[in-house]
Amino acid sequence: MENKERKIVDSVDALKKVIARVREAQRKFSTYSQEQVDEIFKAAATAANQARIPLAKMAVEETGMGVVEDKVIKNHYAAEYVYNTYKNVRTCGVLEEDKAYGIKKIAEPVGVIAAVIPTTNPTSTAIFKTLIALKTRNAVIISPHPRAKKCTIAAAKIVLDAAVAAGAPEGIIDWIDVPNIELTNLLMKEADIILATGGPGMVKAAYSSGKPAIGVGPGNTPAVIDESADVVLAVNSIIHSKTFDNGMICASEQSVIVHKNVYDAVKAEFAARGCYFLKEDEIEKVRKTIFVNGALNAQIVGQPAYKIAELAGVKVPVGTKILIGEVDSTDPSEEFAHEKLSPVLAMYKAEDIHDAFEKAERLVANGGYGHTAAIYLDVTTEQAKIDEFASRLKTCRILVNTPSSQGAIGDIYNFKLAPSLTLGCGSWGGNSVSENVGVKHLLNIKTVVERRENMLWFRAPEKIYIKKGCLPVALNELKYVMGKKRAFIVTDSFLYHNGYTKPITDRLDELGIEHTTFFDVLPDPTLSCAKAGAEQMRAFQPDTIIAFGGGSAMDAAKIMWVMYEHPEVDFMDMAMRFMDIRKRVYTFPKMGEKAYFVAIPTSAGTGSEVTPFAVITDEKSGVKYPLADYELLPDMAIIDVDFHMSAPKGLTAAAGIDALTHALEAYVSLMATDFTDGLAKQALQMIFKYLPRAYDNGQTDVEAREKMANAATIAGMAFANAFLGVCHSMAHKLGAFYHLPHGIANALMIEEVIRFNASEAPAKMGTFPQYGYPHALRRYAEIAEALNLGGENDHEKLENLIKAINDLKARVGIKSSIKEYGINEKEFLERLDEMVEQAFDDQCTGTNPRYPLMSEIRQMYLNAYYGKKHFVDEEKPNEADIAGTEDENKVKKAYLRARVGAKRA
């Protein structure tokens, strides 16, 4: 089907017109369905296949190179194998979709491909490139080599006509009729992508055109014959490959490196199969003939062996298959060590396999980087040699027992290697692709991703014993259900010396569980304390660890547990900050394989009995290691109010306020869930109701004590899963810098943090998919509602909540500023910046609903220090700023709504 309007492309103007026309055709083509495309692909492949012999004849006639019968194979291969491999491959529209994850990949064509076709494979490469372009809904404009333009254009035309007859847009394939460098450069500059096969000059030009280019490089394939090789198979494979199309395939063997033990056998086999070994003077003659100034003589490319010999003045029989030069040097100055594009082969003798590998590496360096290398050996016994060869050679194809010409192009000697006439050589060859080029390189893949929320879970100890007097029952279980025999108790010296551990040890004695007690835990437990405890554990070999006391004892016991079970761990690694506990770099060791962990709190605050956290201080460096991982979660918690009754007032107040901030921060955390919300609110209701009573009559009010004990554990479960926020970040550092009790430090910061978080237009909000917009104000209002604090709108509710908290703090004797705790102003200001940076970097900061700037943390610290003013945001645009706009009323309403904290739609 002749396109009558088509004018010859021989000038810049003509080419520009063609590019515009082809682009238009491609635009149409890009709307085709997979079914339409597949039909076109099939018709085009069929037509190319049918024309394989005339095209092969044309190619040899026009270029004067190669062998007709071999070119027939190449054309046949380009049509049939490429079609077969890609016929069922999806290249249009949705390629894959995962609804659960909300991700979809969509294939789009690239556009107009500039296809540069070499003289060595002028028809088969044209068939290959046009077919894969059609399969991917791309258009192609071919720049043929002037030496092979007729046959290349003929091949393109056959594919075009068949494609158009099958429904492809007119002119979807076009070409330059009179190629010259100016037109080729223009085409490469104007195309959307360049598919460049040919000499390195052309490939370099493609890469410097400024357009994405898939260029491929030259080869200098070495073939190693190991002593374990099947010599007959090896030699005949090489002959088969090297003589193919008179050696013009870029993957063709250029040298054979033979293990000395089989050298004579290899030589005899080559000789017996019609190859000619050049004599010393003949080698020199051939050398000077095939190379001129280090470049390959054009006259010998693709010529039969006898002709090349003749040119060199060497007489060999006409039927000679290959001219073999036995040479020693692999240096670039040795002509035989280069690509020869003809049936001329270098042969090297290797002392051993390592020598062979070295030679192969050097030959690849002589212009064959990234292409192909081959090895012949016994695959059943010599896998290690394959591995070494593969790891050493900088080539993108490593062929084993395979003729490289036919092997590298794929799907003939191995059926998983993609069939291709364009072989990528990777960065070693200066290419963008290291594979055999195929349809995937001609597609733009769009990825459509829907917003998804983070998976979350709820984790808690497998058992939490509650109610006054539950301890003995719980300990019974250790014996009768779990069959535990040796318990290691970790506590502090006060509790130990005052007999608080006695109920536990007595019960263990009754049960016949051996036990020992480590009672040297001090507040802010140190690494050396944990090491000492772990040492004792290793000696005692417990199957149960019982942590008894406040946060310090429980944290120390957790660390001892880690050191006991995994003495090899590094605390720096374990303490590495993470953005998402499920994606952290460090994999925490598996815990619980040696000992079952039981936590019995004696104060109502820390929640450590149900949390995956522990803090340990390196007493030498002063560095605190906050560890967090669900592996650190206790197996059993025992909340028995009997152990809480004697806590002093100060501790009761500080611990109670600590629990309060746990619940508050967990409720507004980025990671808060329905599961943690209920726990947080319940804990807050209980703390507001019972903390004053527990504070006033702690020694006798069992109900208040029990409610507080439960509230602290419930708050612990909330923040064990929702995590905390910037109040704890700042309290951690404030406590560490000035030895303030943790609960007090939190109490001093909480108002600032609530006001900071409640901003409806924060400088930066926290990053978490489920946190859609700043809404901590509403969350605080929800707490106020749960506490029945009243208020007309969210702002009022917020103020009521803050007042209630401040009242409670005052009620239990907590002062209202850092300064009042006797911290020196000068020192505070001097160390402030350091404290700010550390607080910013605290693990708790990441889940705060508002992402804090360091300047903001600084301001909050200063406010809390003086206790005179509170956090306010930088000024934001308000209704005054939009006065005079047409929409004034509507916009004003929006500002108004924001100011009163009206709930969003």
Place this chain on the structure above:
Amino acid sequence: MNADRIIAVRNNKTVYRDGERVLKVFDETYSKADVLNEALNQARVEETGLNIPRILEVTVIDGNWTIVSQYIKGKTLARLMEENPDRKDEYLNLFVDLQLEMHSKVCPGLNKLKDKLSHKINETDLPATVRYDLQTRLEAMPKHNKVCHGDFNPSNIVITEDGTPYILDWAHATQGNASADAARTYLLFWLNGDIDGANKYLELFCAKSNTEKEYVQKWMPIVAASQLAKGNAKEREFLCSWINVVDYE
């Protein structure tokens, strides 16, 4: 004009000495633009600080465009090599050093070597296929901006009595890739029949400039083609053997 004597007669120009001055008189067939370009080249290169004869005047004498420049008294390196064959290595050494010194200069106003070579390739009567391959090869070569002489050979170097070397004849100067300039020098040795000198020169150039020999060799088909454009029939067969090579595929 008070020309003492004719120093040299070329195809379409005659060089006279006039005391301390040299007059290069071009005949009518010579393009005015080429004369002015040559003078401009030389003036520009003067500014790089290289030792070259200074342009004194560009004028028309009896209807012929003439470049007047400083006369450098001394012997050419070619003559010195001939007179003292035993010192040839020493002279070659000096020759290469001089060329490298020149390559170390930049001179932004000069024409681009690549443009010149491309133009020369198109001027040849080589088959389109061969020109296409040469253009592709040229296109892929790195483009630099070093001062290139274009005819750097021992007869264009004059050594004065105190041993100061001067580089003459800037008609072909361009800016571009030094290895192309070296490939051209190598070719000039060949054309002069001094194959041994050519090889020694190339070895020296590569060693001193830390250049791979293959890299200089890549330019040889291109410089051979540009020489072919001069149309010297005697050189044709030889040059074609250098040109008719292929890029690896």
